[in-house]
Amino acid sequence: MFRRLGRLGHMSAQPLDSSEHRSGALLDHLARRMRLRSESVLAPLGLRPRHLVALTVLRAGGGTGQQALATILEMDSTNIVGLLNDLEAKQLIERRRSPEDRRRHVVELTEDGAKRLSEAECALASAEDEVLGALDRTERETLYELLSRASTGTAVTCTEAICATDDTC
Amino acid sequence: MFRRLGRLGHMSAQPLDSSEHRSGALLDHLARRMRLRSESVLAPLGLRPRHLVALTVLRAGGGTGQQALATILEMDSTNIVGLLNDLEAKQLIERRRSPEDRRRHVVELTEDGAKRLSEAECALASAEDEVLGALDRTERETLYELLSRASTGTAVTCTEAICATDDTC
DNA sequence: GTAATCGTCTGTGAAACACCAACTATTTAT
């Protein structure tokens, strides 16, 4: 699964030169700022930030079992159940039994789910404007593209594919 | 590399057209993945992810009062106290009373604090490699630059300034 | 002097988890 780690053989103490920029803390900081604003915006839609994460992941790479989803979201599978229960109760996702392995529940976005996700994303425009105010349009698109690629491992290239779907803004 | 997005002609009433890409959920997702890995790496250093966020913010824009810090981190000021207590107990920050307004505690990174932060960032290299594995070196630098600018509002442009400081890796 | 502000401390409660144990349905191995 993770087959890169081949490079930079560390022959000295410093694998990297002086410019060691870690994005972790910044990621944390911005995610928090965004989440705080998202909560109030998402509440009327009956969603919480973590639901949105799940929906987003499902849109990007749907049709996975719950185990796989737990791996992607890095959450305990028992807690995934509750999360999906919420979403299924609202009919935003569907659990179908896999024909190949009937133990497995294949989780997928419903039409309603995709629509609600789009609505949520539109509603979050102002929140994003506040948090990413220092970045212009092109920079935000770049940011999205980088986050998107990082988030889905190495796959996707969904940039174009999605555009066709959520023009229902 | 990222300046394809030129095709989107119709400028309608909306400030934004159909390609509505929200980074919030991705930010959340990646921040979580990073935080999970950071915890184990940071533990031996006596730090937690949220300490690192505070230290990072303080390094970027030190010399602020706690109220201001609460605003930046968007946390309740009563909880800031505990956070700073932790860091002060480890002598990573200092609280000096402001000469102008002696009610105010000006918070600043100590030398130890800056060093510890650098150490932590170095230690987080492998965590970042895992989470941002899909991005190459240049892309990660771009990401850092974007996050950094967004995080500090509109100021800073610290990219070069910091390099000179934390080469003590 | 009185009022407002900054920081501190204490405590309460909610939410998001991780983790454990038990159970069902189903598949795979022997």
Add this chain to the structure above:
DNA sequence: ATAAATAGTTGGTGTTTCACAGACGATTAC
């Protein structure tokens, strides 16, 4: 066919991170 492993579900426990409220001392502003 029987046993073992796997996917999901349910219920429960405990921890951590918060937001929020109340009260206090120190300091400043009016």
